[in-house]
Amino acid sequence: MTSVNGKQVAVIQQGGGKLGLGETPIGPTWQWNYLLGADQQGRDVAARVLYGGRASLEIGIGSALICSVVAVLFALLAGFFGGWTDTLISRVMDLIWAFPVYLLAISLSTVLLTQSQIKIGFVTVDQSSLWVPTLIIAAIYVPYVFRPVRGQVLSVREKEYVEASISQGASNLRLMFDEILPNALPTVVVMLPLMIATTILTESALSFLSIGVQPPNASWGTIIDDGQDLLYTRPMVAIAPGVMIVLTVLALNLLGDGVRDALDPRAKVRAR
Amino acid sequence: MIVFVVRRIAGLVAVLFGISVLTFLIFFSVPGIDPTRAFAGRNPTPQTIAAVRHQFGLDRSKPVQYVLMMKRIFITRDLVSYGNTALKVVPAIWQAAPVTFSLVFGAAAIWIVFSIATGVLAVVFKGTVLDPLLMIFALIGISMPVFWLGEVANLITQDKLHHTFLFSWVPPLGYTPLTQDPWQWFLHLIIPWLTLSVLYIGFYARVLRANLLEVEHEDYVRTARAKGLSERQILLRHMLRTSLIPFVSLFGLDFGVLVGGGALLTEVVFGLPGVGLLTYQSLVNLDLPVIMATVIYGAFFITIASALVDILYARLDPRIRFT
Numbered sequence: 001m002t003s004v005n006g007k008q009v010a011v012i013q014q015g016g017g018k019l020g021l022g023e024t025p026i027g028p029t030w031q032w033n034y035l036l037g038a039d040q041q042g043r044d045v046a047a048r049v050l051y052g053g054r055a056s057l058e059i060g061i062g063s064a065l066i067c068s069v070v071a072v073l074f075a076l077l078a079g080f081f082g083g084w085t086d087t088l089i090s091r092v093m094d095l096i097w098a099f100p101v102y103l104l105a106i107s108l109s110t111v112l113l114t115q116s117q118i119k120i121g122f123v124t125v126d127q128s129s130l131w132v133p134t135l136i137i138a139a140i141y142v143p144y145v146f147r148p149v150r151g152q153v154l155s156v157r158e159k160e161y162v163e164a165s166i167s168q169g170a171s172n173l174r175l176m177f178d179e180i181l182p183n184a185l186p187t188v189v190v191m192l193p194l195m196i197a198t199t200i201l202t203e204s205a206l207s208f209l210s211i212g213v214q215p216p217n218a219s220w221g222t223i224i225d226d227g228q229d230l231l232y233t234r235p236m237v238a239i240a241p242g243v244m245i246v247l248t249v250l251a252l253n254l255l256g257d258g259v260r261d262a263l264d265p266r267a268k269v270r271a272r
Numbered sequence: 273m274i275v276f277v278v279r280r281i282a283g284l285v286a287v288l289f290g291i292s293v294l295t296f297l298i299f300f301s302v303p304g305i306d307p308t309r310a311f312a313g314r315n316p317t318p319q320t321i322a323a324v325r326h327q328f329g330l331d332r333s334k335p336v337q338y339v340l341m342m343k344r345i346f347i348t349r350d351l352v353s354y355g356n357t358a359l360k361v362v363p364a365i366w367q368a369a370p371v372t373f374s375l376v377f378g379a380a381a382i383w384i385v386f387s388i389a390t391g392v393l394a395v396v397f398k399g400t401v402l403d404p405l406l407m408i409f410a411l412i413g414i415s416m417p418v419f420w421l422g423e424v425a426n427l428i429t430q431d432k433l434h435h436t437f438l439f440s441w442v443p444p445l446g447y448t449p450l451t452q453d454p455w456q457w458f459l460h461l462i463i464p465w466l467t468l469s470v471l472y473i474g475f476y477a478r479v480l481r482a483n484l485l486e487v488e489h490e491d492y493v494r495t496a497r498a499k500g501l502s503e504r505q506i507l508l509r510h511m512l513r514t515s516l517i518p519f520v521s522l523f524g525l526d527f528g529v530l531v532g533g534g535a536l537l538t539e540v541v542f543g544l545p546g547v548g549l550l551t552y553q554s555l556v557n558l559d560l561p562v563i564m565a566t567v568i569y570g571a572f573f574i575t576i577a578s579a580l581v582d583i584l585y586a587r588l589d590p591r592i593r594f595t
Contacts, residue, residue, distance in 0.1 A: 094287075095287070095290040095291070095294060096294075098287050098290070098291060098571075098574075098575055099291060099294060099571055100529050100532055100533055100534065100570065100571060100574050102533055102534060102536065103532070103533045103567045103570050103571055104298075106533075106551070106555065106563065106567065107295065107298045107299065107563065107564070107567050108298060110555060110558055110560060110563050111298055111299055111560070113558060114558050114560070197415070201417055204417050204420075205417060205419065205537055208417075208419050208537065209536075209537075209540070209552060209555055210555060210556060211555055221417075224417075224419065224420055224423065227423070228423060228541075231423055231426060231427055231431075232427070232430070232431050235427055235431075238420070238423050238424075238427075239423075239424065239427075241420075242416075242417065242420030242421075242423070242424070245415075245416075245417055245420065246412065246415050246416050246417075246420075249414075249415035249416075250411060250412060250415040253411055253414065253415055254411070
């Protein structure tokens with residue numbers, strides 16, 4: 001939550017022309033403005049980490065949600081209609097699945113970054129927009145959510161209450177969204193915290209490789225990338241955002257374990 | 273068995289074709305993207321654009337473009353880097369491959385030994401403080417971004433502590449080929465190996481522990497107990513052996529992914545001139561020919577490796593052939 005409140009913190013301190021070694025402090029310090037010291041350009045690392053966290057969390061949570069929604073829609077279509085719809089969707093998913101995650105993300109990002117603006121239909125997205133990494137990360141993880149949800153849809157479709165609903169003359173849409181969807185959702189809910197942990201790690205890796213979040217935006221990954229050059233002079237620039245990533249991802253993993261134990265009785269037996 | 277192998281290879285060929293088409297589509301026909309601009313680098317001149325358009329055959333139809341591109345990547349192998357036309361992409365990849373292999377093999381050896389030890393220890397000390405403690409460490413290992421861990425490792429071994437007896441043996445960042453000086457090769461790689469293996473030690477230890485606890489109630493374990501075998505024999509000879517089956521298939525996958533590009537982040541942080549670093553250097557310049565070639569070669573390696581693992585697996589476990 002502290003990351004979200006980073007909005008109120010000034011990012012660039014007025015150095016009054018006094019930048020560089022000896023002028024801006026090397027963190028950590030007790031100065032109110034520079035708790036974690038400053039980077040080369042005199043920016044407060046603590047404030048940048050909070051701002052960066054906003055981007056990291058937005059992209060992480062946003063892409064996990066978008067990915068889940070898209071995957072669930074495809075899984076409903078494939079699992080409900082079966083036949084050639086299922087074959088077509090499943091084969092395409094298998095193909096994306098066979099493609100290694102990082103290679104796919106790297107290809108998509110580099111191609112999109114060579115364009116200054118991306119026009120899809122009426123929508124024009126700026127190259128440095130946070131939407132670009134969000135959508136890329138959402139796209140590459142779709143098959144990982146699609147597979148288990150499709151399996152769930154296939155099994156729920158054969159249940160008696162679905163049959164009962166069919167006998168009452170329910171439409172396909174009604175069957176899909178009122179009968180099947182609510183019973184396939186727990187699979188997604190169990191995966192969501194772990195998904196967010198994964199998407200945050202992916203975002204930081206892409207940003208570290210300079211193909212994720214683009215300046216002027218910053219995320220934890222881009223700050224670590226900046227810190228790579230300052231590693232021996234201003235180590236806090238690289239260390240602080242990394243610690244934030246570890247804490248966030250660790251918390252999400254623990255939450256994910258807890259949610260799984262609570263919602264999935266089979267896993268609970270196994271964990272004991 | 274032969275039927276299985278033939279079917280698996282047919283599937284492999286289909287997937288390889290699919291991957292090459294998908295890569296081609298990403299680099300040449302994503303909607304809203306002009307591939308010429310993409311291949312001409314940042315801020316191209318009109319001359320460059322025209323040259324690039326002709327060089328990549330972009331003035332022809334899409335299927336022709338696809339065949340031309342694949343020919344340049346796999347048959348004539350004369351695809352050149354955008355930024356440096358003296359750099360032929362495919363030979364450069366082959367040259368960098370041994371470095372990546374060295375990194376991944378060493379890390380794999382470390383993570384197998386340590387994850388089995390951690391998983392078994394956690395099960396042996398189940399019910400004591402040690403088990404949750406080990407699992408928390410494993411979870412922390414999973415939660416750390418590998419590039420950040422690498423930077424912290426560099427900070428510890430290359431900065432002030434480098435001048436103390438603790439880390440004075442650590443050579444500067446870089447790589448020495450195995451054939452040139454095996455001892456230097458080992459010294460240069462030991463820190464990258466440990467860094468890369470941390471994530472996998474955590475992950476595999478958790479998987480192994482869960483599997484061990486799952487087989488604990490199987491009939492054959494009870495039989496073994498009834499025969500009066502020692503707990504040690506039951507755990508190592510009976511439980512561990514069956515628990516290692518999913519472990520092996522996971523390993524095959526992860527190994528392939530790491531060699532095929534997953535080790536990129538580790539190579540970048542430690543300055544190891546492998547395929548990953550080659551890709552990274554072209555990422556900075558958005559040098560698309562290099563990126564496309566490394567992506568295709570990486571994806572092909574992973575797919576072929578996983579097919580081989582499947583066939584090997586079917587050889588080991590006859591049940592798989594019929595599913």
